[in-house]
Each structure stands twice: as C-alpha cells, then as structure tokens.
Amino acid sequence: MELYVPILVLAVLAAGFAVFSVGIAPFTGPKRWNRAKLDAYECGIEPTPQPIGGGRFPLKYMITAMLFIVFDIEIIFLYPWAVTFDKLGVFGLVEMVLFIVTVLVAYAYVWRRRGLDWD
Amino acid sequence: MTDTITAPTIEYLLLSPLLVVFGAAIVGVLVEAFAPRYLRAAFQVPLTLLSLVAAFALVIFVVVKDGVPNKAAAMGAVAADGPALFIWGTILLLAFVSVLLIGDDFVPSAVAVPGSVEEERAVSEGAAHTEVYPLVLFAVGGMLLFAASNDLLVMFVALEVMSLPLYMLCGLARRRRLLSQEAAMKYFLLGAFSSAFFLYGTALLYGYAGSIDLSKISTSLSSVGGQDSLLFIGAAVLGVGLFFKIGAVPFQMWKPDVYQGAPTPITALMASGTLVAAFGALLRVFWVALGNLEWDWSPVVWAVAILTMVVGAILAITQTDIKRMLAYSSIAHAGFILTAVVATAGAKQNSLALSGILFYLVAYGLTTVGAFGVVTMVRDPGGEAWHLSRWAGLGKRSPKLAMVLAFFLLAMAGIPLTSGFFAKYAVFSAAVSGGAVALVVVGVVASAIAAFFYVRVIVLMFFSDPAADGPSIVMPIATRGVVGFAALATVVLGVFPQPVLDLASKAAQSLFVR
Amino acid sequence: MTTHYLVLSALLFAIGGVGVLVRRNAIVVFMCVELMLNACNLAFVTFARQHGNLDGQVIAFFVMIVAAAEVVVGLAIIVTIFRTRRSASVDDANLLKY
Numbered sequence: 001m002e003l004y005v006p007i008l009v010l011a012v013l014a015a016g017f018a019v020f021s022v023g024i025a026p027f028t029g030p031k032r033w034n035r036a037k038l039d040a041y042e043c044g045i046e047p048t049p050q051p052i053g054g055g056r057f058p059l060k061y062m063i064t065a066m067l068f069i070v071f072d073i074e075i076i077f078l079y080p081w082a083v084t085f086d087k088l089g090v091f092g093l094v095e096m097v098l099f100i101v102t103v104l105v106a107y108a109y110v111w112r113r114r115g116l117d118w119d
Numbered sequence: 120m121t122d123t124i125t126a127p128t129i130e131y132l133l134l135s136p137l138l139v140v141f142g143a144a145i146v147g148v149l150v151e152a153f154a155p156r157y158l159r160a161a162f163q164v165p166l167t168l169l170s171l172v173a174a175f176a177l178v179i180f181v182v183v184k185d186g187v188p189n190k191a192a193a194m195g196a197v198a199a200d201g202p203a204l205f206i207w208g209t210i211l212l213l214a215f216v217s218v219l220l221i222g223d224d225f226v227p228s229a230v231a232v233p234g235s236v237e238e239e240r241a242v243s244e245g246a247a248h249t250e251v252y253p254l255v256l257f258a259v260g261g262m263l264l265f266a267a268s269n270d271l272l273v274m275f276v277a278l279e280v281m282s283l284p285l286y287m288l289c290g291l292a293r294r295r296r297l298l299s300q301e302a303a304m305k306y307f308l309l310g311a312f313s314s315a316f317f318l319y320g321t322a323l324l325y326g327y328a329g330s331i332d333l334s335k336i337s338t339s340l341s342s343v344g345g346q347d348s349l350l351f352i353g354a355a356v357l358g359v360g361l362f363f364k365i366g367a368v369p370f371q372m373w374k375p376d377v378y379q380g381a382p383t384p385i386t387a388l389m390a391s392g393t394l395v396a397a398f399g400a401l402l403r404v405f406w407v408a409l410g411n412l413e414w415d416w417s418p419v420v421w422a423v424a425i426l427t428m429v430v431g432a433i434l435a436i437t438q439t440d441i442k443r444m445l446a447y448s449s450i451a452h453a454g455f456i457l458t459a460v461v462a463t464a465g466a467k468q469n470s471l472a473l474s475g476i477l478f479y480l481v482a483y484g485l486t487t488v489g490a491f492g493v494v495t496m497v498r499d500p501g502g503e504a505w506h507l508s509r510w511a512g513l514g515k516r517s518p519k520l521a522m523v524l525a526f527f528l529l530a531m532a533g534i535p536l537t538s539g540f541f542a543k544y545a546v547f548s549a550a551v552s553g554g555a556v557a558l559v560v561v562g563v564v565a566s567a568i569a570a571f572f573y574v575r576v577i578v579l580m581f582f583s584d585p586a587a588d589g590p591s592i593v594m595p596i597a598t599r600g601v602v603g604f605a606a607l608a609t610v611v612l613g614v615f616p617q618p619v620l621d622l623a624s625k626a627a628q629s630l631f632v633r
Numbered sequence: 634m635t636t637h638y639l640v641l642s643a644l645l646f647a648i649g650g651v652g653v654l655v656r657r658n659a660i661v662v663f664m665c666v667e668l669m670l671n672a673c674n675l676a677f678v679t680f681a682r683q684h685g686n687l688d689g690q691v692i693a694f695f696v697m698i699v700a701a702a703e704v705v706v707g708l709a710i711i712v713t714i715f716r717t718r719r720s721a722s723v724d725d726a727n728l729l730k731y
Contacts, residue, residue: 069704070704073701074698076694076698
C-alpha cells in the first residue's frame with residue numbers, strides 16, 4: 001500500500017496547485033474584459049468568420065503547426081532515456097545532452113530566422 | 120526490474136569521418152542562424168570544404184593506423200569495413216568536387232514566389248542561399264552512413280538523412296524555378312513512397328528473423344523454417360526501396376525529371392555521391408543479409424539489370440535536354456554496375472566483383488561530375504544552355520571545352536584509354552566469371568547503343584556550324600578546376616588504373632563484415 | 634492473436650499504396666505515404682510482441698521521428714509549389730516529361 005503514497009502525495013500537490021491558482025487569480029490578476037474572453041472558449045483568440053463551405057487558412061498557421069510537430073516529436077527520445085537513465089549513467093547523460101543541444105541548434109535557427117514571429 | 124542495461128561502446132575514431140561531417144553541418148546551421156548575411160558565405164564555403172577534407176584525411180588515418188577493421192562498430196550498427204571505408208573516401212572526394220561547382224545556381228530566397236516583388240528584392244539585395252552548404256553536408260553525412268549501415272534501421276534513418284536535404288536542394292535552382300520546384304515535389308513524393316516500401320520490407324524481415332541486424336538476418340535464413348512468404352515478400356519490398364535509390368528500371372521514373380530540374384551542382388552530387396552510397400547499401404543488403412538466398416534474388420537482379428541497361432540506353436537517344444540525356448546515361452550505368460552484383464558466389468561474396476564495382480563507382484563518379492561541370496559553364500542569357508541544339512558548333516566556338524566534354528562522353532561510352540573502359544571491363548569480367556555471360560552480352564549491346572548518343576553529341580559539337588547567337592561560356596575558376604581535375608582523373612584512371620584497382624581490390628579483400 | 638494486426642497492417646499499407654497511385658492532390662498523396670509508414674509501425678510493434686523482444690518498439694519510435702521530419706520537409710515543398718501555381722494537383726505538375 002505504501003507504494004501508492006507518493007502517487008497520492010503527487011495528486012494532492014497537483015490538485016492543491018490547481019485550486020490555489022484558480023482561487024488566487026481573481027484577487028491578483030488585472031481585469032480587462034473583451035469579446036474573446038467573454039466568448040465560448042476555443043483557443044483564446046477571437047474566432048474569424050469563415051466563408052460558407054470553408055475557406056483557406058493563412059500559411060502562418062501551417063508553419064507554426066509544422067514547427068510544433070517536429071519539435072514535439074523529437075522529444076520522444078527522452079522517454080526511453082528517462083526510464084533507464086540511472087542504468088546508462090554518464091554515457092546516457094552525455095548523449096542526451098548532445099541530442100538536446102542538436103535540437104536546440106535547430107531551435108536557434110528557427111528563432112533567428114523569425115520562424116517564431118507571428119507577423 | 121532485475122535486468123541490467125550496459126552503456127554501449129562506440130568506436131569514436133572509426134566513426135570520426137561521419138562525426139566530422141555531421142558536426143560541421145550543425146555548425147553550419149549555427150552560422151546561418153547567427154552570422155550576419157554578408158559574412159555567411161565567407162564562413163560556409165571554407166567550413167564545408169575543410170570538413171570534407173578533414174573527414175577524408177580521417178578515413179586515411181583510420182586505415183593507416185589500425186588497418187581495415189574486421190568487425191562492425193557501435194554495437195554492430197555501423198560497419199566501417201574495407202568496402203565502406205573505400206566508399207567513404209569516394210563519396211567525400213565526389214562531394215568535395217561537387218561543392219566546388221556550387222556558384223550562383225541557387226535562388227537568393229526560396230520562399231519568394233518566382234517572378235514576384237520579393238524575389239526581385241532578394242536578387243537586388245544580393246542575397247545568397249548559403250543554407251545550401253549545411254544541407255549538402257547533411258546529405259553527405261547521410262550518404263556515408265547509408266553505405267556503412269549494418270542494420271536495417273540505421274540504413275532507413277541514413278536513407279532519410281540523405282534524401283530529405285536532397286529533396287529541398289532540388290527545388291532551389293535559380294533559373295527555371297517552376298521546373299525546379301516541380302522536380303523537388305516529384306522527387307519527394309516518389310522518394311517518400313519508395314522509403315515506405317523499404318520500411319515495410321524491413322518490418323517483414325524483422326518479423327521473419329526477429330532482428331534487423333544484417334548478419335542475424337543472414338544466419339536466420341538457415342534456422343527459421345516455414346515463414347518463407349514473410350522472407351520473400353520482405354526481401355522483394357526492401358529491394359524496391361533500394362532499386363529506386365539507384366534508379367534501376369522499372370523504378371527510374373524520377374531520375375530524368377529530378378536531374379533536369381535540380382540545380383546542376385546538386386545533380387552532380389546526386390549522380391555521383393547518391394549512386395555510390397546507394398550501391399554500397401544495396402550490396403550490403405543483398406550480399407550480407409540475403410547472401411544465402413542468392414538463388415532466389417539473382418534472377419530478379421538479372422531482369423532488372425537487363426531492363427535498366429536497355430531502357431536507359433534506348434531512351435537516352437531520344438533526349439533533347441543535355442541534363443536529361445546524362446540522367447538516362449546514369450540509369451544505363453546503374454545497369455552496368457548491377458551486372459556485377461549478381462556475380463556473388465552464394466554466401467561467399469565475390470571480392471573480384473566487389474572491387475570491380477568499387478572501381479566503377481570512382482571512375483564513373485568523377486567523369487559524371489566533370490560532365491555536369493561542363494554543363495554549368497555553357498550559358499544562355501536565361502541560364503544554362505540546356506537544349507542540345509544550343510550545343511551545336513561548340514567545338515568551333517570553344518574547342519577546349521568541347522574536347523573535354525567529348526572526352527567525358529567517350530569515357531562514359533567506355534572507349535579504351537579512358538577510365539570508363541577499365542571500369543566496364545572490371546564489372547563485365549566479374550560478371551563473366553560469376554557465370555552471367557548472357558548478361559554481359561546484353562551489357563555490351565547496351566554499351567554500343569549508349570555509344571551512339573554520346574557520339575551524336577560529339578558530332579553535333581564538332582561537325583555542325585555554331586548558331587549566330589550561340590551560348591556564351593562562363594568559366595569560374597573553381598568550376599574550371601573541377602572539370603580539369605575530373606578530366607585528369609579520367610585520363611589517369613584510363614592509362615594507369617593499377618594503383619586505384621589495387622586499392623579497390625585491397626578494400627574488397629576483406630569483403631563486408633558480418 | 635497477433636495475426637489480425639498483421640493483416641490490418643498489410644491492408645493499411647495497401648490502401649496507402651493505392652492512394653498514392655490514384656489520388657491527384659499532392660497533400661492527399663502525401664497522407665497516403667504517411668498511412669503506409671504507420672502500417673509499417675503497426676507491423677513492427679506486432680512482430681516485437683511475437684518475438685518477445687523490444688527492437689520493434691524502438692524502431693517504431695525512430696519511424697515516428699523520421700515521419701515527422703518527412704512531413705515537415707514535404708509540406709514545405711508542397712506549399713512552395715502551391716504558392717507558385719495556386720494548385721496542389723499532381724496533374725498540374727507537367728513541365729517535366731519524357
């Protein structure tokens with residue numbers, strides 16, 4: 001049974017953090033209402049009216065989506081390492097750091113080439 | 120969990136050529152990210168060339184220091200054996216000369232729509248697409264790994280690392296943008312299709328053998344019974360992926376389109392480096408993993424080789440575009456090399472055939488880079504003079520250049536005193552000794568057909584009058600050096616082939632490691 | 634019974650393959666290629682289960698990564714050609730033939 005104590009503690013911590021954040025927000029945050037905030041929540045951006053039968057989306061969305069996909073999936077390699085990092089020792093750590101640095105290089109390129117700017 | 124996982128051992132020195140190329144590519148990306156635009160070319164060109172030279176030097180250093188390794192490196196994932204080291208040296212050399220060809224053939228800004236205001240602005244700002252250099256390095260790194268991979272997963276990843284940059288590079292030609300983009304799309308869609316086949320073949324072979332290690336697949340051939348359909352379908356589907364990469368008929372469709380549309384330096388890299396790497400991988404799969412299955416695959420390779428030689432040679436005759444013609448000639452040459460692939464003796468790989476193939480790859484690679492180098496020099500106002508009729512009378516306007524091109528074409532036809540003669544002799548004699556006499560007869564006939572269209576170009580250049588508004592000749596110093604070097608290599612390999620033949624047979628002596 | 638998964642994987646692969654050959658929109662063709670890659674993944678994972686070793690599952694990871702990289706490169710190429718021609722049909726890409 002005591003195997004589950006850490007999980008319980010984690011659950012309590014997570015729930016506590018969520019309740020705390022939601023509870024404190026009305027007291028600390030600025031209150032500026034606009035249409036997007038009063039609308040039904042989709043993604044926090046005011047929905048653009050669509051032409052009947054669907055329209056074309058600007059390419060910006062797709063570029064963002066592509067960047068997201070590629071950086072999101074690269075990180076999958078962290079999972080096997082996370083399971084065995086204590087057994088792989090220094091070797092695994094060094095290789096993982098090298099891997100992350102390589103991904104960071106790509107990230108730096110995207111950032112400097114203004115791939116992350118919206119406009 | 121009681122099982123222990125031990126950290127793998129990695130032979131860093133043996134793999135250093137690979138690491139240098141990939142490392143330089145990553146540094147290249149950083150340069151693109153942080154260096155100001157006017158400095159980028161000044162960084163990228165020396166970085167690329169130096170890394171290729173350093174990798175080449177490391178290949179030689181590895182051989183001199185430890186001799187040819189006899190077991191696979193990195194826990195059996197990468198086999199840097201004799202043939203692999205020879206192929207590495209070849210690819211690095213060919214990549215070096217191809218990079219030297221890169222001039223102003225690339226778009227200043229790939230994102231700009233052709234003919235748009237943004238494109239004009241990019242041109243007037245003198246923007247240059249220096250991303251080309253890291254992309255080339257990634258592609259070269261993929262080629263090196265592809266030829267040396269000892270399990271099917273590494274081979275698949277290497278295939279993609281090699282292909283993805285090439286797909287993009289194909290679409291970056293400065294002139295005839297639409298054609299170039301279309302070539303990129305065709306190459307990409309067909310390439311992705313073929314790599315899906317490669318992967319499904321890998322899956323089936325994994326299902327058969329329970330391992331993706333080439334040597335374990337080989338040993339499983341005798342121990343696993345009753346799963347033959349998995350094995351045969353797997354091997355066939357895997358073969359589709361590999362034949363696509365070398366451009367063997369009936370998987371050759373992409374080659375003329377892509378060679379025509381891509382910027383010429385990239386075409387040179389693909390025609391030489393990719394072909395070398397793909398043959399390295401093909402031999403490894405067929406000889407190491409499926410060597411014991413020879414009775415089953417050799418009829419297929421026979422048929423593919425015959426089709427490739429004949430279709431390549433015949434379709435080349437009808438071409439009016441010089442790059443397309445060279446593409447079909449490259450298809451025919453892939454067929455000639457395939458004749459030696461069947462000359463294995465069961466699981467005992469044939470070192471004679473292997474050394475013949477290695478020599479062929481060096482000789483043909485250098486000749487073809489030289490030929491594409493000449494193509495970049497002959498310019499119309501709107502770019503390269505691609506139509507063959509524009510080449511009429513070149514022998515009178517610029518005799519030296521025309522002679523050099525004629526020499527390259529004769530080498531491709533396999534005339535004595537050129538490297539092509541000994542190359543063809545080496546693969547054909549290996550095929551004969553492997554019992555494939557009929558194949559060699561077809562090969563000789565196809566060579567004769569091929570000689571016809573090579574000679575046709577030569578006749579056109581020397582025995583017809585130049586047009587009044589003929590193309591102009593542009594001779595950048597680097598291109599001139601590349602063409603000169605390729606011509607010299609073609610002569611030297613044609614007159615004194617022995618040192619390189621010796622080197623190739625020494626590399627082939629140890630055969631592929633298992 | 635793992636055979637069913639293999640049959641499913643073969644079917645998915647075939648559907649993808651036929652899709653590549655008959656569809657005309659470059660994006661759809663490309664989605665069919667992705668379907669083929671996913672069929673491969675299913676086969677890998679099933680065989681890993683059959684053989685009782687983890688190789689197949691590790692391979693599936695790598696295939697996902699490679700497929701993601703391929704998606705990005707492929708879509709970038711298709712978008713470039715779309716911006717030029719305002720069409721993503723492979724039939725319109727007809728400058729290169731014979």
